[in-house]
Amino acid sequence: MTARGLIVRQAGLAASVQDLGRPGYQRQGVAEGGAVDPRALVAGAAILGQAPDLAAVELVGMGGQYEAFGGAVRVALTGAAFKASLDGRPVRWNTSFVIEPGQVLALGGCEPDSGVYGYLHLGGGIEVPRVLGSRSTHLRAVFGGHQGRLLRAGDRLVAGPDAAGKVGLTFDSPWEEHPKVVRVLWGVQAGEFAPAERERFTATTFTVTPARDRMGMKLDFQGAPFVTERSLTLISDAVVLGDVQIPGDGKPIVLLADRQPTGGYPRLATVITADLPALAQLPAGARFRFQPVSEAMAVEALKRYRHELGGLAAAVRPVLRSLDDVAYLLSVNLIDGVISGDMDDQ
Numbered sequence: 001m002t003a004r005g006l007i008v009r010q011a012g013l014a015a016s017v018q019d020l021g022r023p024g025y026q027r028q029g030v031a032e033g034g035a036v037d038p039r040a041l042v043a044g045a046a047i048l049g050q051a052p053d054l055a056a057v058e059l060v061g062m063g064g065q066y067e068a069f070g071g072a073v074r075v076a077l078t079g080a081a082f083k084a085s086l087d088g089r090p091v092r093w094n095t096s097f098v099i100e101p102g103q104v105l106a107l108g109g110c111e112p113d114s115g116v117y118g119y120l121h122l123g124g125g126i127e128v129p130r131v132l133g134s135r136s137t138h139l140r141a142v143f144g145g146h147q148g149r150l151l152r153a154g155d156r157l158v159a160g161p162d163a164a165g166k167v168g169l170t171f172d173s174p175w176e177e178h179p180k181v182v183r184v185l186w187g188v189q190a191g192e193f194a195p196a197e198r199e200r201f202t203a204t205t206f207t208v209t210p211a212r213d214r215m216g217m218k219l220d221f222q223g224a225p226f227v228t229e230r231s232l233t234l235i236s237d238a239v240v241l242g243d244v245q246i247p248g249d250g251k252p253i254v255l256l257a258d259r260q261p262t263g264g265y266p267r268l269a270t271v272i273t274a275d276l277p278a279l280a281q282l283p284a285g286a287r288f289r290f291q292p293v294s295e296a297m298a299v300e301a302l303k304r305y306r307h308e309l310g311g312l313a314a315a316v317r318p319v320l321r322s323l324d325d326v327a328y329l330l331s332v333n334l335i336d337g338v339i340s341g342d343m344d345d346q
Contacts, residue, residue, distance in 0.1 A: 004070030005122060005159040009104060011152045012064040014213075017126055017145035019055040022134035026238060026261045033136045033144075036117045036214060036257050037277040039175065039309065040079030044121035046312040047076040047096045049165040054125025055135040055145075057157065059118040063107020066120070066157070068099040073159055074123030074167055075099055080115025080281055083108035093118075095319050096167045113178070115281035116212075124162035139214070140258065170319045174308045175278060178286060182275050183293045183301065187243060187267035192228045201226060201268060202290055206252070210284045214258040217280070218251060225250020228266055236262040242271035244290075256280055272298040274305035 008015075020041060021034020035041040035058055045052040063082040074096060077084060081093040085106050091097060099105055110116065128135045128145055137145025146155055190198060204221050211218040226246050239245075243255045245265040254271060255263075269290060271279055282288065293301075 002070050003156075003158050004068070004073055004101075005126070006066040006073060006075075006099070006105070006157040007069050008064060008151050008153055008155040008157065009067050010065040011150065011155070012059050012062045012107070014060040015064055015151040016058050016137040016139065016149075017055050017128055017151070017157075018058040018136045019125075019134055020053050021136055021257065022132045022144075025132055029261050030132065030141065031138070031258055031261055032241065033138050033214075033257050034134065035119065035136075036280045037079050037115075037119070039277045040117065040119045041121075042309050043094070043171060043173075043312055044076040044078040044119055046171060046316050047078070047094075047169050048074060048121055048123050049163065049313070049316075050123065050125070052309075054121075054160065055128065056122070056126065057120040057151065059107065059120060060116060062109050063118065063120070064151075065107070066099075066105045068101050068103055068105075069156070071101060073099045074162060074164070075105065076121040077107075077118065078121065079118040081111040082114075082118045083111065092170070092319065094173070095170045098167050110283070113283060113286075115177070116283055117281060122157065122159040122162075123164070124160035127158045127160045138258070168319050169316050171312055171315045171317065174311075174315075177278070178282060179275065179278050180288050181291045182279050182288050183272045183298070184242075184244065184269035184290045185272060185295065185298055186292060187269045189228075189266035190268055192266055193226070193246075193268055194229045197226055197229075198268070202292055205287050205289055208282045208284050208286045208288075212284075214256055216245075216253045216255045216259060218253050220251060226252070226268065236264040239263040239267065240270060242273065242276050243267045244269040244271065254279065272301055274298075274301040 018035045020038055021032040023032045041056060042052040044056055076096040077093045084091045087103050131144045137148060142148035206219040206221050209218045209220050227250055239255055239259055245253045245263060246268050247253060247265050
């Protein structure tokens with residue numbers, strides 16, 4: 001069977017192959033990794049009618065150019081919106097469509113305030129070897145994906161078997177795009193901070209800085225640095241996704257998908273799972289506050305989040321086309337069956 005997929009004609013700034021990650025190996029020193037915004041990965045799978053654990057291209061800041069080879073390829077675009085066109089004709093984000101052999105999908109920069117991480121999905125996913133049960137690229141450990149590195153020009157993204165389902169589909173997102181409040185649980189070292197420091201933490205408006213990558217995002221704010229009540233020397237222990245560390249400069253860092261397995265900075269709080277994807281998508285300059293919640297509230301939010309993910313496949317619908325889309329109208333047979341050429345003249 002002839003291989004088909006996409007050739008990377010021009011790579012984005014930090015494009016890599018990602019899936020839902022490789023949980024269960026942190027005790028061996030391997031971070032879970034996977035897509036920074038798993039919601040977008042599941043949404044793309046829903047639009048294409050395929051399993052959510054297939055790999056896609058994670059795009060950061062700039063998308064690149066991709067040419068189909070070997071046959072028609074179904075694709076979907078989700079997550080933060082990038083300027084997109086197919087052979088020069090604009091295509092919509094959060095939709096699925098077909099790229100014919102030789103056609104080029106051009107993905108420019110992120111649309112203003114749309115987010116940070118976009119995803120390019122292929123019908124059948126991206127066929128790369130599994131490492132520890134996942135196809136995700138682990139950049140620091142240099143394995144998974146395309147030899148454990150970022151994508152570059154000339155790489156071939158070979159698609160897996162595709163059921164060749166429908167295209168022209170989209171979904172209505174159930175999530176708030178840019179939250180002003182991010183919910184947290186108090187962290188394992190929260191008790192090392194004075195009550196006044198914890199109160200100041202929840203009353204402070206934080207700003208997302210450009211100092212970010214798949215490992216974490218650094219925050220800035222007005223006021224004195226956050227400090228522990230006493231000089232604290234910690235033995236490194238396990239960290240979890242969403243931990244809010246307070247390093248020596250007193251400015252919080254939120255740990256993301258490629259976080260280190262252990263850390264020695266005090267962890268004042270942990271972002272709840274349901275709020276992490278939206279937080280990770282906040283662009284530089286976005287402002288928000290942390291809101292402590294109870295464990296019961298965090299569990300309820302997680303249940304609702306998982307229910308929303310599970311409901312995406314049922315929420316998929318056809319794209320509603322505008323009558324102003326002349327190119328689309330010309331591609332559709334609008335009169336078939338309305339008249340017959342052998343009808344008698346009236």
